[in-house]
Amino acid sequence: MPRTDPGGSERRPARMTGDGRRDTNAAGVLRTVLDHGPVARAEVARLSGLSPAAVSRQCTDLARRGLLRDLPGPAAPKAVGRPRIPVDLHTGEVGGPLAAGLHIGVPSSTFGLVDLRGRVVARHTFPHRHTGPDRLIGQVASALGEFLATAPAGRPLLGVGAVLGGWVEPGAGVVVRHDALALRHRPLAAELSRALGLPVRLDNHARAIAQSEILFGRPAARRSLVHLFVGNVVDAALGIAGVVHRGPRAGAGDVAHLPVPDSTAPCACGRTGCLEATASDTVLAATAVRHGIVPEPRPALVLDAAAAGDPRADRLLRARARAVGRAVALLLDVLNPDLVVVTEQSSLLHDTYLTEIRTAAVGHSHVCDDPERIVGPRAGPGVLPVAAGTVLLHPLFRDPLRAAPPAARSAPEPSSTAGHRAP
Numbered sequence: 001m002p003r004t005d006p007g008g009s010e011r012r013p014a015r016m017t018g019d020g021r022r023d024t025n026a027a028g029v030l031r032t033v034l035d036h037g038p039v040a041r042a043e044v045a046r047l048s049g050l051s052p053a054a055v056s057r058q059c060t061d062l063a064r065r066g067l068l069r070d071l072p073g074p075a076a077p078k079a080v081g082r083p084r085i086p087v088d089l090h091t092g093e094v095g096g097p098l099a100a101g102l103h104i105g106v107p108s109s110t111f112g113l114v115d116l117r118g119r120v121v122a123r124h125t126f127p128h129r130h131t132g133p134d135r136l137i138g139q140v141a142s143a144l145g146e147f148l149a150t151a152p153a154g155r156p157l158l159g160v161g162a163v164l165g166g167w168v169e170p171g172a173g174v175v176v177r178h179d180a181l182a183l184r185h186r187p188l189a190a191e192l193s194r195a196l197g198l199p200v201r202l203d204n205h206a207r208a209i210a211q212s213e214i215l216f217g218r219p220a221a222r223r224s225l226v227h228l229f230v231g232n233v234v235d236a237a238l239g240i241a242g243v244v245h246r247g248p249r250a251g252a253g254d255v256a257h258l259p260v261p262d263s264t265a266p267c268a269c270g271r272t273g274c275l276e277a278t279a280s281d282t283v284l285a286a287t288a289v290r291h292g293i294v295p296e297p298r299p300a301l302v303l304d305a306a307a308a309g310d311p312r313a314d315r316l317l318r319a320r321a322r323a324v325g326r327a328v329a330l331l332l333d334v335l336n337p338d339l340v341v342v343t344e345q346s347s348l349l350h351d352t353y354l355t356e357i358r359t360a361a362v363g364h365s366h367v368c369d370d371p372e373r374i375v376g377p378r379a380g381p382g383v384l385p386v387a388a389g390t391v392l393l394h395p396l397f398r399d400p401l402r403a404a405p406p407a408a409r410s411a412p413e414p415s416s417t418a419g420h421r422a423p
């Protein structure tokens with residue numbers, strides 16, 4: 001297993017100088033193509049600082065693993081001299097590898113297939129009731145196996161990235177604590193891998209979204225960002241210089257009890273004004289039922305009511321957005337990142353609620369007067385499958401020769417993916 005430094009960041013085991021240079025060069029070429037492709041190999045050499053010969057070797061090696069491909073047609077058709085053939089990430093409908101993504105939520109789970117550019121190829125929502133952790137995980141694994149069996153033919157699967165809220169320790173593949181799903185010290189990555197017959201990587205969803213912003217999102221995210229996730233679970237992540245901070249035992253990001261200025265909402269911890277008790281989906285839905293806005297506690301119904309013109313639902317969503325904005329102001333003042341990414345369902349679907357978040361944040365912050373620093377995730381409503389896929393794709397872009405198999409695997413047949421169907 002990789003070691004971690006005192007700040008919780010991974011350190012790779014020491015390798016021989018020659019091997020390390022080859023691995024670093026491969027990562028540099030792949031990341032350059034991600035950022036600039038389609039791009040000629042000569043331009044890859046210029047942008048990466050590698051020699052043309054080194055770039056050619058790495059492109060051949062990465063193409064052999066199915067990660068790069070030469071595109072038909074020259075990169076600069078009007079240029080004088082020999083045409084330059086562009087190279088790009090292999091995202092083609094035939095042969096382009098895919099990462100499977102799984103987000104395990106409280107009311108439902110989301111499955112997805114994501115290409116090497118973080119684009120969603122297929123997506124499915126699997127509703128479920130909380131019937132105990134053992135049965136739930138069995139149901140999710142079975143349904144995911146059926147979904148993967150429908151993956152496009154000829155597109156190999158690199159594996160599965162799985163994310164969920166709460167305290168997750170990625171190195172061990174363990175959910176340390178998820179209160180809403182009653183998961184404690186659960187070796188979820190190993191369980192899913194056995195059921196699906198595929199490699200599985202696990203992480204917290206807030207960290208995974210932050211990593212997806214660094215990998216596929218705005219340039220400012222690579223300098224520094226804070227990500228705030230507001231769902232049934234409320235948590236956060238911090239990224240500095242392209243590295244998402246985990247802390248000892250990967251415990252960073254628990255902001256459920258961050259105090260929200262002006263909130264008097266009672267919390268199970270015995271205090272008032274905690275962020276999760278003020279702004280979570282669970283609280284939003286329960287409040288909407290109590291006020292007669294919706295007949296059952298489902299956040300989607302509150303969004304539908306607001307979209308249909310119910311002013312009570314709209315006021316409730318705006319009040320939540322302002323509470324989220326006040327929490328964002330605290331994070332801005334403490335950490336002052338280049339970018340704050342907020343994943344909150346109403347603001348993902350309607351800009352008016354993102355405006356409420358921005359206005360409240362800037363109005364309460366002592367260091368930020370630029371609302372444009374507060375954004376939604378690049379992937380929009382597709383953020384969860386993209387983030388889950390990123391758990392698999394980030395190690396691949398960091399160390400492609402070791403993370404990518406020489407020949408990626410095809411999706412397994414339905415009979416071998418699901419293990420057994422939960423009763």
